[in-house]
Amino acid sequence: MKHVDVLVVGGGIAGASVGYFLAPSRRVLLIERESGYGYHTSGRSAAEWTSCHFDGIMRAVVLYGRPFLDAPPAGFADRPLLERRGNLMFALEGGEEQADAFYAQALPDNPGLVSLNAEEVRAIVPYLRTELIRRAIWDPENCEIDVDGLHQGFLRGLRAAGGETRAGVEFLGAERTGGMWHARIGEERLTADVIVDAAGAWGDTVAQLCGVAPLGLEPRRRTAFTYDPGFDATGVPAIDEMGSGFYFKSSGPVLLVSPGDQTPSVPCDAQPEEYDLAVAVDQLETLTTLQVQKMKSRWAGLRTFTRDEHPVAGFDEQTPGFFWLVGQGGGGIMSASGLGDLAARIITADGWPESAQRLNLTAESLSPARVR
Numbered sequence: 001m002k003h004v005d006v007l008v009v010g011g012g013i014a015g016a017s018v019g020y021f022l023a024p025s026r027r028v029l030l031i032e033r034e035s036g037y038g039y040h041t042s043g044r045s046a047a048e049w050t051s052c053h054f055d056g057i058m059r060a061v062v063l064y065g066r067p068f069l070d071a072p073p074a075g076f077a078d079r080p081l082l083e084r085r086g087n088l089m090f091a092l093e094g095g096e097e098q099a100d101a102f103y104a105q106a107l108p109d110n111p112g113l114v115s116l117n118a119e120e121v122r123a124i125v126p127y128l129r130t131e132l133i134r135r136a137i138w139d140p141e142n143c144e145i146d147v148d149g150l151h152q153g154f155l156r157g158l159r160a161a162g163g164e165t166r167a168g169v170e171f172l173g174a175e176r177t178g179g180m181w182h183a184r185i186g187e188e189r190l191t192a193d194v195i196v197d198a199a200g201a202w203g204d205t206v207a208q209l210c211g212v213a214p215l216g217l218e219p220r221r222r223t224a225f226t227y228d229p230g231f232d233a234t235g236v237p238a239i240d241e242m243g244s245g246f247y248f249k250s251s252g253p254v255l256l257v258s259p260g261d262q263t264p265s266v267p268c269d270a271q272p273e274e275y276d277l278a279v280a281v282d283q284l285e286t287l288t289t290l291q292v293q294k295m296k297s298r299w300a301g302l303r304t305f306t307r308d309e310h311p312v313a314g315f316d317e318q319t320p321g322f323f324w325l326v327g328q329g330g331g332g333i334m335s336a337s338g339l340g341d342l343a344a345r346i347i348t349a350d351g352w353p354e355s356a357q358r359l360n361l362t363a364e365s366l367s368p369a370r371v372r
C-alpha cells in the first residue's frame with residue numbers, strides 16, 4: 001500500500017499552497033475531486049489584494065505573506081503576481097459614521113489611506129455619481145493578484161519538489177489506526193501520517209469523513225458578473241460602496257461587478273441567482289452613469305467562514321494527525337502565501353519566523369481550538 005507523509009485534500013489555492021511549502025521536506029500527495037484545480041472558489045474570486053479590509057489574524061496573515069507575492073522564488077511565475085490598482089471606498093447618505101469609524105480605525109496601520117473630495121473622486125472614476133457620495137477614502141496599496149499564476153506556481157513547485165497532485169480523485173474517508181491514517185481515495189487505499197483538510201466549503205464534510213467533529217464552518221455565496229462597459233476598463237481600481245458591500249473593478253479590459261452578497265449556503269457548486277445579478281446591475285446603474293447592456297460572464301462562489309471569521313491552520317485538538325486549513329472567507333487568495341507557509345511550519349514543527357511573531361501570529365492564534 002502506498003504511504004505518504006501528508007495527504008492534502010482539496011486542490012484549491014489553500015491545498016496547493018500548503019502542499020508547495022511542505023513538498024521540499026515531506027512526501028506529499030494532493031488530491032482534488034474535480035477535473036481541474038480551480039473549479040470551485042479559487043477560480044471564482046475577484047483577484048484583489050488589500051491590507052485594510054481585514055483586521056486581526058486575517059490581516060496579519062495577509063501581511064506576513066506579502067513578501068512572497070512581491071518576490072516569489074525564481075521560476076515560480078513568469079510575470080509579477082501583484083499589480084497595484086488602488087481602491088476607492090465610498091459611503092452614501094447614512095453611511096458617514098461607518099466610513100469615519102473605518103478611516104479612524106484603519107489609518108494607523110494603513111498610513112497611505114487618504115480622504116478624497118468629490119473632484120478628486122471624479123478624477124479617478126469620472127462616471128461615478130459623486131452627488132450621492134458623502135465620504136470617499138482612497139487606498140493606494142490595493143493590488144490585482146494574478147490568481148492563476150499563483151495557483152499554478154504552487155502546484156508546479158509542489159511537483160518539482162517531488163510531490164504528487166491528482167485531479168479527479170475524491171477523498172472518501174479515513175480511519176486512524178496504528179498511529180497513521182488509512183484512507184480511501186477514489187478506487188485506491190493508502191496510508192498517511194497527516195491529513196490536511198483544505199476542502200474549502202467541504203471542510204466540515206471531510207472532517208466528518210475522518211471521524212472528526214465539525215468546526216461549524218459557514219459557506220456563504222457571493223455573486224459576480226463581467227460586462228463590456230464600452231471602453232477599455234484595464235486598470236480601473238476596485239471601487240466599493242461601504243454600506244452594502246457592492247463593488248466593481250477591472251477584470252482585464254472589462255468590468256467585474258458584485259453586489260457583495262453573502263447568502264449562507266450548503267457546500268455545493270454555487271450558481272448565481274437572477275435576483276443577486278439584478279441587484280448588482282441596479283446598484284451599478286444607480287451609483288454610476290454606466291449601463292449594462294449584456295453580461296459577458298456570470299458566476300457565484302462560496303466564501304467559507306469560521307465562527308470568528310478568521311482562518312484556521314492547525315491540528316485538531318482531539319484527533320492526532322488531522323490538520324485543518326479552512327475558513328479563509330473572502331481572503332483566501334491574498335492570504336494563501338502566508339497561511340500556506342505557516343501551516344507547513346506547524347505540520348513540520350519548523351521554527352516560527354520572527355516576521356510572523358512581530359505580527360502577533362502564533363500557532364495558538366491559528367489553532368482550531370480558537371473557534372471550537
Ligand SMILES: Cc1cc2nc3c(=O)[nH]c(=O)nc-3n(C[C@H](O)[C@H](O)[C@H](O)COP(=O)(O)OP(=O)(O)OC[C@H]3O[C@@H](n4cnc5c(N)ncnc54)[C@H](O)[C@@H]3O)c2cc1C
Pocket residue numbers: 009010011012013014015031032033034037038039040041042043044045046047048049169170171172198199200201202206222223224258300301302303304326328329330331332333334335
Ligand atoms: C465572488 C468571490 C470573490 C472573491 N474575491 C476574493 C479576492 O478578491 N481576494 C481573495 O483573496 N479572496 C477572494 N475570494 C475568496 C477566495 O476565493 C477563497 O477564500 C479561496 O479561493 C478559498 O480557497 P480554498 O482552496 O480553501 O477553496 P476551494 O478553491 O473551494 O478549494 C477546495 C477544493 O476542495 C475540493 N474538495 C472538496 N471535497 C473534496 C473531497 N472529498 N475530495 C477531494 N477534493 C475535495 C473541492 O473540489 C475544491 O476544489 C473571493 C471569493 C468569491 C466567491
